[in-house]
Amino acid sequence: MGSGVVALSGAASVETNAPFVLWLDKTIRHLHPDHATLVGGDDLPAELRDQWGEWLPVHGLILPCGSATLLFARDEPFTEGEVALLERLADLVGMTRAALLPRKRAFKMPTGRRAWALAALGLAALFFPVTGSVLAPAESVPAHPIMVRAPLDGVVDKVLVRPNDAVTEGQILFALDATTISGRLDVARQTQATAEAEYRQAAQAMVFDAKAKAQVAILAGKAEEKAAEVRLLENQLARIEAKAPRPGIAVFDDAADWIGRPVVVGEKVMAVADETDTEIEAWVSVVDVGEVRVDGTLTFFLNTDPLSPVKAKVRSVAYEANARPDSTIAHRVRASLTSPQKPRLGLKGTARIDGDTVPLVWWFFRRPLATIRQFVGV
Numbered sequence: 400m401g402s403g404v405v406a407l408s409g410a411a412s413v414e415t416n417a418p419f420v421l422w423l424d425k426t427i428r429h430l431h432p433d434h435a436t437l438v439g440g441d442d443l444p445a446e447l448r449d450q451w452g453e454w455l456p457v458h459g460l461i462l463p464c465g466s467a468t469l470l471f472a473r474d475e476p477f478t479e480g481e482v483a484l485l486e487r488l489a490d491l492v493g494m495t496r497a498a499l500l501p502r503k504r505a506f507k508m509p510t511g512r513r514a515w516a517l518a519a520l521g522l523a524a525l526f527f528p529v530t531g532s533v534l535a536p537a538e539s540v541p542a543h544p545i546m547v548r549a550p551l552d553g554v555v556d557k558v559l560v561r562p563n564d565a566v567t568e569g570q571i572l573f574a575l576d577a578t579t580i581s582g583r584l585d586v587a588r589q590t591q592a593t594a595e596a597e598y599r600q601a602a603q604a605m606v607f608d609a610k611a612k613a614q615v616a617i618l619a620g621k622a623e624e625k626a627a628e629v630r631l632l633e634n635q636l637a638r639i640e641a642k643a644p645r646p647g648i649a650v651f652d653d654a655a656d657w658i659g660r661p662v663v664v665g666e667k668v669m670a671v672a673d674e675t676d677t678e679i680e681a682w683v684s685v686v687d688v689g690e691v692r693v694d695g696t697l698t699f700f701l702n703t704d705p706l707s708p709v710k711a712k713v714r715s716v717a718y719e720a721n722a723r724p725d726s727t728i729a730h731r732v733r734a735s736l737t738s739p740q741k742p743r744l745g746l747k748g749t750a751r752i753d754g755d756t757v758p759l760v761w762w763f764f765r766r767p768l769a770t771i772r773q774f775v776g777v
Contacts, residue, residue, distance in 0.1 A: 405467075419454050422447065427461070427468050435462035435486040437477060438470075462486055465493025525760040530753050533687035535732070537699055537750035539742040540680040541672030542735070545645060547572055549662035550638040553579070558654035563745070566643040566671060573657065573668060574640045584632040591625035598622045647671040648744065674744050678736060679711045681750040682729035690754035691716050697734040701748040710738040713752065 403424050404413055413420060426447055430438055438459040440451030455472040460482060462469055469489055471477075477485075549555075553575035560572055598618040643649075651657075651669035662668065679699050683691055693716060699709040711734035720728045732752065736742075757765075 422450050422454060423470075426451075427470055430461050430470075431468060432461055433463060435460065435482050435489075437482070460485065462489050463493070464489040465496050467493070467496070525758065527759045528756050529759050531690050531755055531757045531761075531765075532751050532753045533683060533690045535681040535683045535687070535729070535750050535752065537679050537681035537697075537748055539677045539699075539744055539746045541650060541670065541744060542676045542678040544650060544670040544672040545647075546667050547641050547644070547669050547671060549575070549664055549666045549668055550641055551575060551580075551635055552663050553639070554659060554661050555657045555668070558657055560649045561654060562649065562651055564649050566647060566649055568643055568645050570643045571640045572643055572649060572671075575662075577636060577639050580632055580636050580639065584629065584636060587625065587629045587632055591622065591629050594618065594622040594625045641668070643671050645671060647673050650744070672744065675741050677741060677744050678714070679709070679734040679750060681732040681734065681752065682723060682727075683716075683732050683752065684727070684729050685720050688716065688720075688730045691730075691732060691752050692754060696753045697732075698751045698753075699734075699742070699748055700751070701742060701746055703746060703748075705748070707740065709736065709740050709742055711736045 403415060404420050404427070407413055407420075426443060429443060429447065430436070438461050439457060440448045443451060456474045458474065458476050459470060459472040460477050461471075462485060469485075471485065556574050556576040558573045560566060560570075566572065598615070598621075601614045601618050648671070649669055650672050657668060679697060681697065691713065693713055695713040697711040697713055699711060701707070701709065713732060713734045715733045717731040720730050723729055732750075734750075
């Protein structure tokens with residue numbers, strides 16, 4: 400009744416401003432029985448009676464249905480059996496609606512001693528000591544990786560391993576393009592051969608020519624210089640392939656990103672790490688880094704196994720925030736594992752880092768207070 404007409408037989412929806420709906424709403428509100436009642440146009444006031452024949456058949460039956468009201472109308476009169484059956488069905492529908500609809504429970508504010516007791520309990524709860532903590536995205540990273548760097552200036556020609564491949568000591572990981580060095584080596588060898596020929600010619604001529612004797616020392620030094628250049632290029636050509644310094648797995652992103660890429664000597668290309676020698680790396684936001692302490696407890700919840708957290712101890716907290724690939728600014732936190740469980744390299748999850756013991760009210764309102772201070776300055 401409070402919502403007006405909500406359903407009509409044969410209509411998908413109810414247009415609340417339609418003339419028939421407005422008349423039907425007034426009619427039902429006027430009748431509003433407390434039990435099943437046979438009705439017709441004669442039971443309505445004059446302003447509603449004349450429209451009964453226009454909108455509805457002659458015979459009607461109205462009956463309560465819980466908090467709602469049902470109105471049936473047809474050309475034939477309703478029998479006593481039909482009225483009893485419809486009344487029983489209306490009772491069942493009313494009880495079903497009452498069970499499914501949400502119940503409104505009135506809340507009564509406590510008064511007197513109960514109110515004071517609850518207020519005191521709430522105030523005491525605000526000062527209950529809890530352990531402050533922050534959450535941060537984390538990942539299992541190598542604890543003692545060995546970096547494999549570019550041995551020379553050049554262009555990466557080929558990468559012979561894939562990410563996370565197991566490698567053995569001495570295995571070739573990648574190689575630089577040898578075209579430039581090979582060309583320079585060929586030229587240097589030809590120059591060395593020419594210098595040695597000139598030296599030998601001068602050495603033979605100095606027996607008969609005193610002037611040639613003075614040139615021998617110069618040509619000998621020049622020949623040695625060219626020989627040293629050849630040895631240097633040969634050494635560089637031998638180092639053009641980077642090899643694994645120890646057994647482990649190759650840690651890098653994608654081989655396609657490196658092929659054809661120019662590198663300078665000492666530039667990191669990949670790392671070789673022990674898959675079981677891992678630690679936790681977390682990225683703490685700038686607003687939360689003040690809660691993190693060295694030697695604090697870190698709990699790492701793996702995305703693959705959240706019910707088996709891994710314990711670790713904070714080893715270092717970066718004093719400077721760095722930009723991350725997701726365009727956020729965060730501080731890097733490293734933690735050494737203390738649990739016997741060693742997560743595999745590369746597994747991601749969420750780290751909870753425990754801080755100092757603080758009152759519950761501070762734990763609740765730390766961030767809102769920090770935000771307010773940024774705008775208010777007090």
